[in-house]
Amino acid sequence: MTRSYNHVFVALENDPSIQYSYKVTGETDLLQWKNTGPEIHLVGLSRGAHELFIRGERNGVISSNVLKYDIFIKTPFYLTWWCISIFIILALVMFYVFLSLESKLLDERRDRNLEVTNLEGRAYRAQMNPHFIFNALNGMQSAMVLGGEKEFNAYISSFSKLIRDIIDMSSVDKISIADEIKYITNYVKLQDHRLDEQIDLEIHVDPKINQNEVFLPCMMLQPIVENAIVHGIVPKQDTGKIEIELAVQDRMLCICITDNGIGREAAAAQKEKYAKHKSYATQILRDRIDIFNYYNQQKLAFSIEDLFDAAGAASGTKVTLEVPLELKTRN
Secondary structure, eight states: EEEEEEEEEEEOOTTTEEEEEEETTTTTTGGGGGEEEEEEEEEOOOOOOEEEEEHHHTEEEOOOOOEEEEEEOOOOOOGGGHHHHHHHHHHHHHHHHHHHHHHHHHHHHHHHHHHHHHHHHHHHHHHHHHHHHHHHHHHHHHIIIIIIHHHHHHHHHHHHHHHHHHHHHHHEEEEEEEHHHHHHHHHHHHHHHHTTOEEEEEEEEEETTTTTOOOEEESEEEEEEEIIIIIIIGGGSSSSEEEEEEEEEEEEEEEEHHHHHHHHHHHTTTTTTTTTTTOOOHHHHHHHHHHHHHHOOOOEEEEEEEEEETTOOEEEEEEEEETTTTTOOOO
Protein backbone atom coordinates (compact mmCIF):
# COMPACT_ATOMS: atom_id res chain seq x y z
CA MET A 1 0.00 0.00 0.00
CA THR A 2 1.29 3.45 -0.89
CA ARG A 3 -0.11 6.75 0.35
CA SER A 4 0.31 10.37 -0.69
CA TYR A 5 -1.60 13.45 0.35
CA ASN A 6 -5.25 12.32 0.66
CA HIS A 7 -4.65 9.55 -1.85
CA VAL A 8 -4.45 5.92 -0.76
CA PHE A 9 -3.33 3.26 -3.28
CA VAL A 10 -3.41 -0.47 -2.60
CA ALA A 11 -2.03 -3.01 -5.07
CA LEU A 12 -3.33 -6.61 -4.65
CA GLU A 13 -2.39 -9.93 -6.28
CA ASN A 14 -3.56 -9.89 -9.87
CA ASP A 15 -5.45 -13.20 -9.95
CA PRO A 16 -8.45 -13.31 -12.31
CA SER A 17 -10.07 -16.00 -10.13
CA ILE A 18 -10.24 -13.67 -7.14
CA GLN A 19 -12.92 -11.02 -6.77
CA TYR A 20 -11.83 -8.34 -4.31
CA SER A 21 -14.07 -6.04 -2.29
CA TYR A 22 -13.41 -3.31 0.29
CA LYS A 23 -15.04 -0.88 2.66
CA VAL A 24 -13.85 2.18 4.61
CA THR A 25 -15.06 3.37 7.95
CA GLY A 26 -15.77 7.06 8.43
CA GLU A 27 -17.00 7.50 4.85
CA THR A 28 -20.76 7.36 4.31
CA ASP A 29 -20.59 6.05 0.74
CA LEU A 30 -17.92 3.42 1.56
CA LEU A 31 -19.42 1.79 4.64
CA GLN A 32 -20.73 -1.15 2.58
CA TRP A 33 -18.55 -3.66 0.76
CA LYS A 34 -17.68 -2.51 -2.71
CA ASN A 35 -16.24 -4.74 -5.47
CA THR A 36 -12.93 -3.70 -6.96
CA GLY A 37 -10.07 -4.91 -9.12
CA PRO A 38 -6.54 -5.69 -7.96
CA GLU A 39 -5.90 -1.95 -7.50
CA ILE A 40 -7.69 0.27 -5.02
CA HIS A 41 -7.54 4.07 -5.24
CA LEU A 42 -9.01 6.10 -2.42
CA VAL A 43 -8.98 9.83 -3.16
CA GLY A 44 -10.48 12.66 -1.16
CA LEU A 45 -11.06 10.86 2.11
CA SER A 46 -12.28 13.10 4.89
CA ARG A 47 -9.80 14.26 7.51
CA GLY A 48 -9.23 12.00 10.51
CA ALA A 49 -8.87 8.26 11.24
CA HIS A 50 -10.25 5.55 8.94
CA GLU A 51 -10.04 1.78 8.66
CA LEU A 52 -9.75 0.07 5.28
CA PHE A 53 -11.00 -3.56 5.08
CA ILE A 54 -10.21 -5.77 2.07
CA ARG A 55 -11.44 -9.32 1.41
CA GLY A 56 -11.32 -11.78 -1.44
CA GLU A 57 -13.86 -14.15 -2.99
CA ARG A 58 -13.06 -17.24 -5.09
CA ASN A 59 -15.62 -19.56 -6.67
CA GLY A 60 -18.38 -17.96 -4.58
CA VAL A 61 -16.55 -18.51 -1.32
CA ILE A 62 -15.67 -15.40 0.65
CA SER A 63 -12.33 -15.57 2.38
CA SER A 64 -12.39 -15.32 6.17
CA ASN A 65 -9.02 -13.58 6.03
CA VAL A 66 -9.81 -9.85 5.94
CA LEU A 67 -7.00 -7.35 5.52
CA LYS A 68 -7.19 -4.26 7.69
CA TYR A 69 -5.28 -1.01 7.28
CA ASP A 70 -5.38 2.00 9.56
CA ILE A 71 -5.48 5.27 7.63
CA PHE A 72 -5.14 8.75 9.05
CA ILE A 73 -5.73 11.77 6.83
CA LYS A 74 -3.95 14.83 8.16
CA THR A 75 -5.54 18.25 8.03
CA PRO A 76 -4.03 20.33 5.18
CA PHE A 77 -1.60 22.89 6.54
CA TYR A 78 -3.68 25.80 5.20
CA LEU A 79 -6.64 24.57 7.29
CA THR A 80 -4.73 24.16 10.52
CA TRP A 81 -5.50 26.58 13.34
CA TRP A 82 -2.04 28.11 13.27
CA CYS A 83 -2.18 28.71 9.52
CA ILE A 84 -5.68 30.18 9.72
CA SER A 85 -4.47 32.39 12.58
CA ILE A 86 -1.60 33.60 10.42
CA PHE A 87 -3.99 34.32 7.54
CA ILE A 88 -6.29 36.26 9.86
CA ILE A 89 -3.37 38.24 11.31
CA LEU A 90 -2.05 39.00 7.83
CA ALA A 91 -5.51 40.08 6.70
CA LEU A 92 -5.86 42.36 9.73
CA VAL A 93 -2.39 43.80 9.15
CA MET A 94 -3.17 44.43 5.47
CA PHE A 95 -6.51 45.99 6.42
CA TYR A 96 -4.79 48.20 8.97
CA VAL A 97 -2.14 49.22 6.44
CA PHE A 98 -4.86 49.98 3.90
CA LEU A 99 -6.77 52.12 6.40
CA SER A 100 -3.56 53.88 7.43
CA LEU A 101 -2.65 54.65 3.82
CA GLU A 102 -6.20 55.74 3.07
CA SER A 103 -6.22 57.96 6.15
CA LYS A 104 -2.85 59.39 5.15
CA LEU A 105 -4.11 60.12 1.65
CA LEU A 106 -7.23 61.75 3.05
CA ASP A 107 -5.11 63.85 5.41
CA GLU A 108 -2.85 64.90 2.55
CA ARG A 109 -5.86 65.71 0.38
CA ARG A 110 -7.46 67.66 3.23
CA ASP A 111 -4.18 69.49 3.88
CA ARG A 112 -3.96 70.42 0.21
CA ASN A 113 -7.56 71.62 0.21
CA LEU A 114 -6.90 73.49 3.45
CA GLU A 115 -3.83 75.14 1.97
CA VAL A 116 -5.80 76.18 -1.09
CA THR A 117 -8.58 77.46 1.15
CA ASN A 118 -6.12 79.47 3.23
CA LEU A 119 -4.61 81.01 0.11
CA GLU A 120 -8.07 81.88 -1.18
CA GLY A 121 -8.97 83.46 2.15
CA ARG A 122 -5.82 85.58 2.14
CA ALA A 123 -6.44 86.55 -1.48
CA TYR A 124 -9.99 87.70 -0.76
CA ARG A 125 -8.86 89.69 2.27
CA ALA A 126 -6.00 91.20 0.29
CA GLN A 127 -8.46 92.07 -2.46
CA MET A 128 -10.73 93.79 0.06
CA ASN A 129 -8.00 96.06 1.45
CA PRO A 130 -7.03 97.93 -1.76
CA HIS A 131 -10.71 98.04 -2.69
CA PHE A 132 -11.46 99.95 0.51
CA ILE A 133 -8.33 102.12 0.27
CA PHE A 134 -9.27 103.14 -3.28
CA ASN A 135 -12.68 104.36 -2.08
CA ALA A 136 -11.14 106.12 0.92
CA LEU A 137 -8.63 107.98 -1.25
CA ASN A 138 -11.47 109.22 -3.43
CA GLY A 139 -13.13 110.59 -0.31
CA MET A 140 -9.86 112.23 0.74
CA GLN A 141 -9.85 114.24 -2.46
CA SER A 142 -13.40 115.47 -1.82
CA ALA A 143 -12.59 116.38 1.79
CA MET A 144 -9.56 118.37 0.70
CA VAL A 145 -11.36 120.29 -2.04
CA LEU A 146 -14.74 120.85 -0.41
CA GLY A 147 -14.14 120.71 3.36
CA GLY A 148 -11.07 122.83 3.83
CA GLU A 149 -8.04 122.22 5.99
CA LYS A 150 -9.93 121.35 9.20
CA GLU A 151 -12.12 118.78 7.46
CA PHE A 152 -9.15 117.39 5.60
CA ASN A 153 -7.15 116.95 8.82
CA ALA A 154 -10.09 115.15 10.47
CA TYR A 155 -10.39 112.90 7.44
CA ILE A 156 -6.65 112.14 7.47
CA SER A 157 -6.85 111.26 11.19
CA SER A 158 -9.71 108.80 10.63
CA PHE A 159 -8.05 107.41 7.54
CA SER A 160 -4.75 106.76 9.36
CA LYS A 161 -6.60 104.88 12.12
CA LEU A 162 -8.30 102.70 9.55
CA ILE A 163 -5.01 101.94 7.80
CA ARG A 164 -3.51 100.92 11.15
CA ASP A 165 -6.52 98.68 11.82
CA ILE A 166 -6.17 97.07 8.39
CA ILE A 167 -2.48 96.36 9.05
CA ASP A 168 -3.34 94.84 12.43
CA MET A 169 -6.02 92.62 10.86
CA SER A 170 -3.88 91.49 7.93
CA SER A 171 -2.38 88.57 9.89
CA VAL A 172 -5.54 87.31 11.62
CA ASP A 173 -8.78 85.76 10.40
CA LYS A 174 -11.15 86.88 13.13
CA ILE A 175 -11.68 89.90 15.32
CA SER A 176 -13.52 90.54 18.59
CA ILE A 177 -16.85 92.35 18.54
CA ALA A 178 -15.31 95.19 20.56
CA ASP A 179 -12.57 95.76 17.96
CA GLU A 180 -15.00 95.36 15.07
CA ILE A 181 -17.27 98.03 16.54
CA LYS A 182 -14.33 100.43 16.83
CA TYR A 183 -13.32 99.68 13.26
CA ILE A 184 -16.82 100.11 11.81
CA THR A 185 -17.42 103.28 13.84
CA ASN A 186 -14.20 104.78 12.50
CA TYR A 187 -15.03 103.65 8.96
CA VAL A 188 -18.48 105.28 9.04
CA LYS A 189 -16.95 108.39 10.57
CA LEU A 190 -14.53 108.56 7.66
CA GLN A 191 -17.38 108.20 5.17
CA ASP A 192 -19.39 110.77 7.10
CA HIS A 193 -16.58 113.28 6.60
CA ARG A 194 -16.65 112.61 2.89
CA LEU A 195 -20.44 112.96 2.66
CA ASP A 196 -20.64 116.11 4.78
CA GLU A 197 -22.19 114.43 7.85
CA GLN A 198 -25.06 112.63 6.18
CA ILE A 199 -24.79 109.34 8.10
CA ASP A 200 -26.17 108.45 11.52
CA LEU A 201 -24.77 105.21 12.95
CA GLU A 202 -26.41 103.26 15.77
CA ILE A 203 -24.95 100.05 17.19
CA HIS A 204 -26.87 97.88 19.66
CA VAL A 205 -25.18 94.89 21.31
CA ASP A 206 -27.03 92.36 23.47
CA PRO A 207 -25.78 92.87 27.07
CA LYS A 208 -25.36 89.08 27.36
CA ILE A 209 -22.57 89.19 24.78
CA ASN A 210 -19.00 89.53 26.04
CA GLN A 211 -17.67 91.81 23.34
CA ASN A 212 -14.04 90.85 24.02
CA GLU A 213 -14.59 87.09 23.86
CA VAL A 214 -17.00 86.69 20.94
CA PHE A 215 -15.42 86.87 17.49
CA LEU A 216 -16.45 87.31 13.89
CA PRO A 217 -14.46 87.21 10.64
CA CYS A 218 -12.28 90.21 9.83
CA MET A 219 -13.52 92.67 7.22
CA MET A 220 -16.94 91.03 7.17
CA LEU A 221 -19.18 93.93 8.22
CA GLN A 222 -17.27 96.65 6.39
CA PRO A 223 -18.38 95.63 2.85
CA ILE A 224 -22.01 95.43 4.03
CA VAL A 225 -21.81 98.91 5.51
CA GLU A 226 -20.01 100.11 2.39
CA ASN A 227 -22.82 98.85 0.15
CA ALA A 228 -25.39 100.54 2.40
CA ILE A 229 -23.56 103.85 2.08
CA VAL A 230 -22.56 103.80 -1.58
CA HIS A 231 -25.66 102.20 -3.10
CA GLY A 232 -28.33 103.16 -0.58
CA ILE A 233 -27.52 106.41 1.22
CA VAL A 234 -25.40 108.33 -1.32
CA PRO A 235 -28.07 108.24 -4.09
CA LYS A 236 -30.67 109.31 -1.53
CA GLN A 237 -28.95 112.69 -1.15
CA ASP A 238 -30.34 113.06 2.35
CA THR A 239 -29.32 112.09 5.88
CA GLY A 240 -28.89 108.35 6.03
CA LYS A 241 -29.14 106.00 8.95
CA ILE A 242 -27.36 102.71 9.55
CA GLU A 243 -28.39 100.53 12.46
CA ILE A 244 -26.36 97.50 13.53
CA GLU A 245 -27.81 94.99 16.01
CA LEU A 246 -25.88 92.06 17.48
CA ALA A 247 -27.70 89.32 19.40
CA VAL A 248 -27.27 85.63 20.23
CA GLN A 249 -29.73 83.08 18.92
CA ASP A 250 -29.32 79.27 18.91
CA ARG A 251 -25.57 79.37 19.53
CA MET A 252 -25.19 81.80 16.64
CA LEU A 253 -24.19 85.45 16.63
CA CYS A 254 -26.93 87.17 14.65
CA ILE A 255 -25.90 90.50 13.11
CA CYS A 256 -28.53 92.70 11.42
CA ILE A 257 -27.43 95.76 9.45
CA THR A 258 -30.31 98.00 8.40
CA ASP A 259 -30.13 101.17 6.30
CA ASN A 260 -32.75 103.67 5.17
CA GLY A 261 -31.38 103.98 1.66
CA ILE A 262 -33.17 103.88 -1.67
CA GLY A 263 -33.30 100.08 -1.80
CA ARG A 264 -31.78 97.60 -4.22
CA GLU A 265 -34.28 98.10 -7.03
CA ALA A 266 -33.75 101.85 -7.20
CA ALA A 267 -29.99 101.38 -6.85
CA ALA A 268 -30.04 98.99 -9.83
CA ALA A 269 -32.01 101.57 -11.83
CA GLN A 270 -29.24 104.12 -11.20
CA LYS A 271 -26.52 101.69 -12.21
CA GLU A 272 -25.47 103.73 -15.24
CA LYS A 273 -25.33 106.93 -13.21
CA TYR A 274 -22.95 105.31 -10.71
CA ALA A 275 -21.18 103.10 -13.23
CA LYS A 276 -17.79 104.38 -12.09
CA HIS A 277 -18.26 102.62 -8.76
CA LYS A 278 -18.20 98.91 -9.59
CA SER A 279 -18.90 97.07 -6.35
CA TYR A 280 -17.18 93.74 -5.66
CA ALA A 281 -18.07 93.81 -1.97
CA THR A 282 -21.09 91.47 -1.95
CA GLN A 283 -19.47 88.79 -4.12
CA ILE A 284 -16.24 88.90 -2.12
CA LEU A 285 -18.31 88.63 1.06
CA ARG A 286 -20.13 85.54 -0.20
CA ASP A 287 -16.85 83.95 -1.30
CA ARG A 288 -15.29 84.59 2.10
CA ILE A 289 -18.31 83.03 3.83
CA ASP A 290 -17.76 79.90 1.72
CA ILE A 291 -14.14 79.87 2.88
CA PHE A 292 -15.08 80.12 6.57
CA ASN A 293 -17.74 77.44 6.15
CA TYR A 294 -14.94 75.04 5.24
CA TYR A 295 -13.78 75.15 8.87
CA ASN A 296 -17.11 75.28 10.70
CA GLN A 297 -19.74 72.61 11.23
CA GLN A 298 -22.23 75.36 12.07
CA LYS A 299 -22.32 77.33 8.84
CA LEU A 300 -22.17 81.07 8.39
CA ALA A 301 -25.22 82.48 6.62
CA PHE A 302 -25.86 85.70 4.72
CA SER A 303 -29.16 87.14 3.47
CA ILE A 304 -30.48 90.44 2.12
CA GLU A 305 -34.04 91.72 2.61
CA ASP A 306 -35.69 94.71 0.94
CA LEU A 307 -37.63 96.98 3.29
CA PHE A 308 -40.83 98.87 2.42
CA ASP A 309 -42.89 101.51 4.21
CA ALA A 310 -46.65 101.44 4.84
CA ALA A 311 -47.30 102.82 1.36
CA GLY A 312 -45.26 100.06 -0.26
CA ALA A 313 -42.36 102.31 -1.22
CA ALA A 314 -38.77 101.16 -0.76
CA SER A 315 -37.46 102.27 2.62
CA GLY A 316 -34.05 100.60 2.78
CA THR A 317 -32.30 97.27 3.05
CA LYS A 318 -31.73 94.78 5.85
CA VAL A 319 -28.72 92.46 5.76
CA THR A 320 -28.50 89.53 8.17
CA LEU A 321 -25.26 87.73 8.91
CA GLU A 322 -25.14 84.66 11.16
CA VAL A 323 -21.81 83.58 12.64
CA PRO A 324 -21.14 80.59 14.96
CA LEU A 325 -20.29 81.67 18.49
CA GLU A 326 -17.45 79.15 18.41
CA LEU A 327 -16.02 80.45 15.17
CA LYS A 328 -13.21 78.29 13.79
CA THR A 329 -10.54 79.52 11.40
CA ARG A 330 -7.30 78.22 9.92
CA ASN A 331 -5.52 79.45 13.07
